[in-house]
Amino acid sequence: MQTAYFPGxxxxxxxxxxxxxxxxxxxxxxxxxxxxEDYSCCGAGELKGEGLKSHxxxxxxxxxxxxxxxTEVMVSCNVCYHELSRTAYAVKQGGVHLDQIQSMLxxxxxxxxLEQPTVRxxxxxxxxxxxxxxxxxxxxVPLTGLRVAPYYGCLxxxxxKMLSSVQIAGEDTEHPHFMHDLMAxxxxxxxxxxxxxxxxxxxxxxxxxxISGRLTGRILSTAKSSGADVLALMCPKCAGxxxxxxxRAIGTVGESAQLPVMYYTQxxxxxxxxxxxxxxxxxxxxxxxxxxxxxxxxxxIR
Amino acid sequence: xxxxxxxxxxxxxQDDQIMEEDNLVMxxxxxxxxxxxxxxxxxHSERDLDSWDDVRASAIGESIDNCIQCGMCTAxxxxxxEVPGFNPRQFIYWVRVGRKDDLIKxxxxxWRCVGCYICTNHCPKEVNTAEVIESIGQWLRKQVPExxxxxxxxxxxxxxxxxxxxxRLSLPRLQAEFLSKLGRQKELFGPDLRQAAIRxxxxxxxxxxxxxxxxxxxxxxxxxxxxxxxx
Ligand code: SF4
Ligand code: SF4
Numbered sequence: 001m002q003t004a005y006f007p008g009x010x011x012x013x014x015x016x017x018x019x020x021x022x023x024x025x026x027x028x029x030x031x032x033x034x035x036x037e038d039y040s041c042c043g044a045g046e047l048k049g050e051g052l053k054s055h056x057x058x059x060x061x062x063x064x065x066x067x068x069x070x071t072e073v074m075v076s077c078n079v080c081y082h083e084l085s086r087t088a089y090a091v092k093q094g095g096v097h098l099d100q101i102q103s104m105l106x107x108x109x110x111x112x113x114l115e116q117p118t119v120r121x122x123x124x125x126x127x128x129x130x131x132x133x134x135x136x137x138x139x140x141v142p143l144t145g146l147r148v149a150p151y152y153g154c155l156x157x158x159x160x161k162m163l164s165s166v167q168i169a170g171e172d173t174e175h176p177h178f179m180h181d182l183m184a185x186x187x188x189x190x191x192x193x194x195x196x197x198x199x200x201x202x203x204x205x206x207x208x209x210x211i212s213g214r215l216t217g218r219i220l221s222t223a224k225s226s227g228a229d230v231l232a233l234m235c236p237k238c239a240g241x242x243x244x245x246x247x248r249a250i251g252t253v254g255e256s257a258q259l260p261v262m263y264y265t266q267x268x269x270x271x272x273x274x275x276x277x278x279x280x281x282x283x284x285x286x287x288x289x290x291x292x293x294x295x296x297x298x299x300x301i302r
Numbered sequence: 303x304x305x306x307x308x309x310x311x312x313x314x315x316q317d318d319q320i321m322e323e324d325n326l327v328m329x330x331x332x333x334x335x336x337x338x339x340x341x342x343x344x345x346h347s348e349r350d351l352d353s354w355d356d357v358r359a360s361a362i363g364e365s366i367d368n369c370i371q372c373g374m375c376t377a378x379x380x381x382x383x384e385v386p387g388f389n390p391r392q393f394i395y396w397v398r399v400g401r402k403d404d405l406i407k408x409x410x411x412x413w414r415c416v417g418c419y420i421c422t423n424h425c426p427k428e429v430n431t432a433e434v435i436e437s438i439g440q441w442l443r444k445q446v447p448e449x450x451x452x453x454x455x456x457x458x459x460x461x462x463x464x465x466x467x468x469x470r471l472s473l474p475r476l477q478a479e480f481l482s483k484l485g486r487q488k489e490l491f492g493p494d495l496r497q498a499a500i501r502x503x504x505x506x507x508x509x510x511x512x513x514x515x516x517x518x519x520x521x522x523x524x525x526x527x528x529x530x531x532x533x
Binding site: 012013016040044046047053054057060107110154155160198214282285 | 360361362380381384385414415416417418419420422423430432433436437439440443451453454456457458461462465469470471472473474477480494498502505507510511514517518519520522523525526527
């Protein structure tokens with residue numbers, strides 16, 4: 001099965017762990033990923049203040065997708081997912097905004113968006129198109145005994161009306177559960193912690209250190225005190241605050257915020273029998289590698 | 303006791319909106335204590351509707367007029383629980399009644415919205431509240447840049463410059479530009495970031511970052527992005 005795929009800037013560089021693990025499990029599941037050609041950044045949510053122009057970068061990518069003969073694209077990064085969905089929604093609304101988007105594309109010598117694009121999140125795609133049964137069938141190393149706290153963040157389910165996870169797949173906006181279901185299918189113990197959709201403050205990660213330290217600190221310590229061994233993520237921006245800058249969270253709320261953090265796709269990869277090195281578990285700044293090594297070497301905790 | 307401490311949702315009020323005396327006798331009646339907490343009467347004598355015109359004319363702010371001031375946005379807002387005075391419902395109110403002075407007074411608060419879209423999701427009137435708040439922040443950035451937080455401005459400019467120049471985002475390059483705009487380049491070589499940089503050099507991620515490149519014939523896209531005009 002051929003699936004168009006948009007990795008985006010951070011997955012192509014420092015968050016390769018998310019990209020590689022997405023590709024590895026996609027291959028196991030019989031999917032052939034075809035990258036959107038000549039991609040540009042999605043705008044990372046930072047150009048919204050420019051108004052209509054904030055649609056230019058996502059539209060450029062969607063235009064390339066359509067030009068490649070595809071109308072549906074799968075996206076792992078939640079920020080790219082949000083930006084592309086937001087523009088796909090503007091295309092669907094049509095009217096003067098769409099005209100202006102098309103004329104910006106024309107001015108830049110880029111193809112027009114000639115069909116309605118559909119943007120799908122990898123998590124939602126795995127659950128709804130591939131199916132939990134298919135995924136469960138591939139499990140070689142059940143995650144039995146591993147206590148996983150799913151963390152969705154914001155942009156996977158908000159704003160609901162722009163997103164396929166909600167509109168097509170019927171995900172719950174207040175209490176999303178596809179990652180819960182997926183982790184359960186891998187044999188993990190799913191930890192409910194009530195910070196699943198709390199914001200990590202990622203937008204102001206650089207500019208508002210205090211608030212971002214408080215928000216990330218709270219998420220990590222809530223998950224940890226609920227008994228989690230690991231927080232499962234789906235967004236590289238969240239990874240910035242919760243993993244790479246976890247020291248800031250610890251500095252704000254203390255040791256209770258020290259927790260291994262991984263992409264949920266890496267956990268799927270481990271369950272499918274891949275080595276942690278292959279999935280770049282060592283790229284995580286928190287001690288995800290230590291946790292996974294211990295998990296794999298101590299059948300007792302399974 | 304702090305001023306106005308008996309008020310429910312006290313954090314949503316500014317200090318100077320509250321009148322409270324330690325001892326107060328009015329018309330011979332002693333009303334010291336909780337009963338003398340009062341809010342200043344607000345008189346709208348000076349309206350400056352620039353902000354309203356600009357926000358509703360922008361592609362991200364045009365839904366502002368749907369607002370019925372119900373307060374659902376503030377009730378669920380991430381930052382309202384963190385920053386005293388952060389109140390998206392009130393920001394919208396100020397814009398619509400032309401309270402430019404209040405907006406400017408709170409310029410250092412309004413930008414702290416984290417774009418979590420809880421407000422947009424909860425709004426019963428299809429206001430895209432998160433983007434309306436962004437639009438108000440941008441209006442302030444243009445009106446009173448000197449009142450805005452330096453880190454906010456540096457963040458905004460660094461992102462814009464990186465995206466316009468390269469069309470792709472290299473996070474280390476972005477962070478370097480952000481810090482140097484603030485004169486904090488030293489932190490790049492401080493213990494936290496240096497360690498991460500060395501790790502990335504060793505494990506190959508630094509190389510990937512250097513090789514990120516630009517999209518094809520980026521110059522044309524770049525001029526579209528840099529053109530002023532539409533908002
Ligand atoms: S939730 Fe919507 S209608 Fe209610 S105050 Fe906020 S923006 Fe206005
Ligand atoms: S997007 Fe901004 S205003 Fe809206 S709920 Fe989040 S922090 Fe509050």
